[in-house]
Amino acid sequence: MRWLAVRLDLISIALITMVTLLIVLMHGQIPPAYAGLAISYAVQLTGLFQFTIRLLVESEARFTSVERISHYIKNLECEGIRHIPDSAPALSWPQEGGIQFKDVEMRYRDNLPLVLKKLSFSIKPQEKIGIVGRTGSGKSSLGMTLFRLVELAGGSITIDGINIAQIGLEDLRRKLSIIPQEPVLFIGTVRVNLDPSSQYSDAQIWEALEKTHMKASIAQLPERLDSEVLENGENFSVGERQLLCVARALLRSSKILLLDEATAAIDMETDGLIQETISESFCHCTTLVIAHRLNTVLSCDRIMVLDQGQVVEFDAPSALLSDENSRFCAMVNAAEGGTNKTVDGFAEQ
Incomplete structure (x- = not known):
């Protein structure tokens, strides 16, 4: 100019x-x-x-x-159909939360290499699964296939016996909950961010805030639940935003919960609060934890180790730690030799 x-x-x-x-x-x-x-x-x-x-x-x-x-x-290609009346699942689906991946293949665009390659495993209802692996191993891609953000190139994913590719996107996504790595808050009020569709009462919202240790902070605000939330939640700290996202997931009472490195950007104290809330309030859910810190997956029922889009190990933490040749054992040994390192860093070592 x-x-x-x-x-x-x-x-x-x-x-x-x-x-x-x-x-x-x-x-x-x-x-x-x-x-x-x-x-x-x-x-x-x-x-x-x-x-x-x-x-x-x-x-x-x-x-x-x-x-x-x-x-x-x-x-641009559109997403799948939002609602398919002929194949809509029951309102109570999923009742148990069992997940089965069968020969799942996924690529982000045509003519690109596969990100997930013949991925096959089963997750039992109410089981807590830790997912670890180096950067690019397919951890987040696995979550994207579960929400159908990217359609499969092959294979199938079933939840309680229903193939998720055969139902509408809205029917699928409203039954799943996710706590992302970057907490997402919208312009509006605290109430709108926790309950966008106005489905829950004030008592239920306060109960969710109490379970996530945010009740005292919100009660101190001038207008409490009607207090303003700025763009991206700038008037809250990162830890408070993440706890509000946990409260939002808690209100939905979903049978399946995905944590995509939910505690990667927060301090250890807030991490402990979130882990406590998840263990107490989501004990009846099937939980998938994409791990950033090793202490977040050691309490899981089983741990899945991914490498280049394939499952290389999938067993209980005790069984993996007892095997000196396992990759997860190598991650733990690397963790003991360093400080403040992530799971991605361990895997690379």
Whole structure:
């Protein structure tokens, strides 16, 4: 923009110079009033010229956005159908929360290599599974297939005997809960963030806040549940935002809960509060814990170790630790030799 302004000024100076030279050369032929008017208009042309050109450039840039949106509308593939009446599961589904992966394959786009390769395993109802592995091993991709954020390239996933690919996305996702690594809060009130669809009473919301150790903090706010939440929850700390996300998941009472490195960005004290809440309040759920710290998976019923999109180990923590050649045992040994390292770092070592 600066360079454009310089070039436009040079053009304007050339026009002013030309006008003044013509007036001098045609001395006596042009009335003085007309000569002054011509010079005045030439000087005003400098600002008008810059404004007009900048307006054209900005308009072109704005219409680039319109062109991009039009391209997305015409070319991007839509997600699956939100609701399929003929294959809609019962309102009480899933009753137990058993999950089975059978030869699951997934890639993010056509012609890209597979991220998950022939993944097969079964998770029992109310079982707590820890998922570990180095960066790029497929931990988060496994969660994306469960929520059908990316459709499978092969295989099937069943929950309580129902293939999730054969039901609507809304029917599936409203039955699952996730506590993400980055806590997500929206502009609105505390009540709207915890209960967007207004399904629960104030007593239930306060109970969820009490279980997540956030009741005292919200009670101190001037308007309590109706207190304002800024964009991205900027008026709350990262730990408080994560606890509010746990309270939101707690209200949904889902049979299946996914924790995608939920405590990676918070301090150890808040991590302990979240782990305590999960162990007490989600004991009747099937829980998948994508681990960032080893202490978050040592209490799991079984631990799954992923490598390059495949299950290399899947057993109880005691069984994996007793095997000196297991990869999980190597992670624990690496943890004992360092401080404040993540599971990803252990796996790489």
